[in-house]
Amino acid sequence: MQRYIKRLVLIISAVAASVLLSACGPITEVQRRVVVHAVGIDEHPGGYEVSYQIFSGGDGSSGGPVDASESTVVTLLAQGRSLYETEESLRLQTGKEVFLGDTELIVISEDLKDEPLDSFLEYFRRSDVYLGTNVVYCRGKAKDTIGAKLNQNSATAILLRGVIESAAEAGRACSSRIIAISNALEADEAIALPILTLEKEDGEDEDQSLTDLTVGVFGSLLVSGDGKRVELDENEVMGIRLLRADAAEMSLEIGIGEKTAGVRLEELRLARRVEIRGGRPVLKLTIGGQCSVMYRPPETEEGEIIEAAERQVLALCESAYRAARDSGEDVFSVGRMLRKYEPEFAEAAGKGLKEAANGAEIEVLCDLSKYSP
Amino acid sequence: MDGRRVPARLPAALSDLNEIFGGSADLNTVKFEVSGIRCAVATLEGMVKSADLSKMLFEPLMAYKKRNAAPKDVYMFLCDGGAFSTEKHAVMTLGDAAQKLCAGFAVVFIDGCPRAYAVSAQGFATRSVSEPDSEPNVKGTREALSDSLRTSMSLIRRRIRDPRLRFEIVRAGKLSSTELCMVYIDGKTPEGLRRKTKRGLEKIRTELILTSGSVIPYMAHSGGKFFSGVSTTERPDVVCSKVSEGRIAVLIDGVPFAAVCPALFIENFQTVDDAADRPYYATYLRWIRFFAFFLSSLLPGLYVAAAIHHPEVLSRSLLLNLLASEERTPYPLMAEMLIVTVMFEILREAGIRLPRAIGGAVSIVGGLVIGDAAVTSGLISAPLLIIIGITATGAFCVPSLNPQMTLLRLGNILAGGFFGFFGIALLCTVTLVGACTADSFSVPYTAPITPLTVRAIKDVFVRISPKHRPNGGTVEELNGVSEGESAE
């Protein structure tokens, strides 16, 4: 019995000591946290101006479910020499701990496009920020994009993320997650980041108010580790996605003579192979998939549509190849393909692998003969 | 026990008996003559049925006529069937006589005869066979074990009409001298288990045995501080089912519950209705019970831990709702959760202890009035009250594990509040190892999950139709049962 009492006293003392010790540490109640949905980074003299879109749901006394909507988000601005300082500034403004775990989107102003991306990623590559968070550039000020009152809703992080995902689904934007960017830069590859554009809707009066704004992805910025930046149009981005095996589906508008048809490419597959020909790498790619017709001009044959779609795909690849070659960057993971399929060549190339990859010729075949009317 | 022989002289015998009982008011003696021999019948008030005694004993004795009868003749008359009772014993000592009287016998003393004769005429008032209140069911029997040991035995015998069913009586309790009855099936129950249980029961040193709690510590052979390797039931059908699986049940006179050992953790999730329902539905309900157990033990702790330490785990809408509702409550979340949990326990306890009619009112006052007022006044957040509501309801799904669930819930709130998932993980591990360490008579408490017994695990997560398992199985067949220990 005495043994049990001793043991009990020991356990209780240990638990009590632990509890008392832990009480010395900081316990942050959930209401003492400020939940950040989106972060916008702008240039500021001597540092950055960061706009934080945060949750401000009031006291919930109105009842009913609460979500991040127009009425529950606000955008706060914080300035600092570094992103850490801006976070501290936000903490002081709100008197709460900053919680970045719910961040859906990081928007960087195009004014900052020449700054190394790593300087921003360094801050966000931490365990409390989800590694699938999207990083995008925007035209103009990031704070305008984050805090915009759009005609349908506030530019909440969820809405902006939806815009980016829709663009990606349509093939007009590449994956811009922190992990993808990080891995691409680490592999000495370039990656295309979407550019969010805030613009006024067409056909409205001159004196329209701010709420007539809309947001979309109308281009991308090719970013590499060594600071090169090349703007890409939609076609080039689509080509890059095709050549990087980054698209499973894609919508295209194709011309058949004078007329146009709409097709959706589905189940897209890319077979990649690299071989060394004449001391230079040659990338051999075969794109396969199924072509579904969305709309077609009357009296057009199935074969005509497929041929036109294939031509269009090859044209997209061609434009992407040209853009990549002009940028001097490895956009299509040629370096990694050389390491995988031609390891001896890659080893011999050593640090010159990037140049070798950029000088690679590309041969593309396209077969969309699986047709779905 | 008084070992003095029964005095041959009647006045001395009665006087000694009176001395043993210390002049207790409930000791009745009736003196009369049988063929000129002075006799006396001693009984304890309320322990015998007068009408039965009259028919069984007095009428035959009064009818007995013999010239020049000697005391021995009257005694022999009783022994040779003069008394109609089914249970009759010769009594040689005064201590034996006292014990028989306490057991509800009538003891006949004959002047000039140095022995007495005990005739069973128990007729004390007992509760009739009632419904099993603590283990209600839909499709099973409506009979519960009785306070009377004999009635309980008959309820079991009626369900297992096989001569291999054994009832073995052991007396325990220094003062109460309570009859404990070991129930088992010869040939199915390991001999070692029977012997160890009996040895355990014989070791009982307590003075009174008024609940099964006085017996269980002597039955639990080893291991397990938090979980018990002995279960209790008030259902005769459950006792029969367990006994048929090679276990031992112990019935206690005066207690309408049987203690069954060895008990397994998974049995807490099986009910009598499982056997009555369609297998797929019974399987579904069984999973619901598993889920309810974990929900009830862990949910409040996980909620507190996630909200305070790991908000990134919560989905956005849940986090935002939580944040909005917590914004207006005055207390820290953990304190709030503790307050509501303790409040719930108070209400539950009040509901159990109060008469049923008032108990219902307490639930209404607690659940509706206090709960609603607390949320409206902003003392407690609505999501938290929902969590406690779900938790409390979940706890009712597995009543046999309610004590464990209650303590785990409290522990998890503290551990989660102070140390987040880390604290809960520590507590869970200690609990898990505790459950895995527990065994009863070398049968692991966590069998057949761990150690795994493939043929038995089927009946854990799904309800196997009796068509596929006509003979069932015994606990001895489970893996991990130490060889040579349970069956020694």
Add this chain to the structure above:
Amino acid sequence: MSGGQKRRISAPQLMTLFLLARIMHAMIFRESGFRSGTPMMLALICSTAVEAVLAIPAVMYFSCGGSDPAAELFGRGAVWLRAAYSLYFTVICGATVALFTGFLESEFPDITRPLTAMALILLAAYISAGGGIEGLARAGTVVFWLFAVLFAAMAWVNEGGFDWLNVTPMTRGDLPDFVRYFAEDISSSWWLPMFCVLGAYLRNGGARAAYGYLALKLITVGTLILLVTLVLWRYVDVLGYPIFALGAYARNDFIQRFDAINMFVWTVNCVAAAGVYIFISARALPEKTSGRAVMALAAGVCALIVYRSGLEFDNAGFLVFKAAGVLLLGTVVPLAALIVKKRSERCKGI
């Protein structure tokens, strides 16, 4: 290590205990400049093959009916050898707890202070070890399934895709990485000394436990490395803990992030593994002493030293200590015991 104890655990249970210890090591494995890929996978295959060879003496010894290699060599006392086992596992226990605390501190800094975390883990492990090896082995099986379910769930809801370009053939340039990983994996094979101690409790199937474990280890750790390589590639280096990183890229509508849930399972595993180490360490002390408490305290001191000195499992000194333990206590001792046993049996035969 008395030879008279009852043989209470089965081969699969022992196998699970080995695997949990190995997974624990994989979980807290942290290396700057971490490169998951082919060299690591090849190193794993090679080290597993070498482990299979190193395990032969112990497997043969237990298959021949041996129960206690230390007692076989030096009789019932064998104080120094027992103390060596005890010391080895006390250090392993301390290091495991310290490195796990390091993980908690870096990934969940707000939970508690490192010292409190270490004390709590050791307290829980001490209590768990009190149930004996049976309880730990049974609980270990549940923990293994918990880990398997979590792993499957994380893989199911992982948002990353497989990029097969991440798997590249090994080149000469990868040789240093290969050698390093091979050395690390071999030195982490303390299941061999564990086997020599816990084999005494094994009902039967020593070979099944040893080789079953190696097969399971190859599959489990190999799958983990492959998944990390295919899904995360270089990003693992950013997050530090490879397996933790795998969970960091998983989410669904109910659970936004798996980090904390991952930590939950790791903690359970850490306590179970530390409990086994404390149990093994305590066996060296006479039964009448409070062996477990002493060893838990000793492990606490070790943990403190490792934590304060910032040592990692891949530290050169640590590598040598671990590898020496594996070779001496896991291979040489059972080999010598086997020779002694065979010789004594031959003498009896004569």
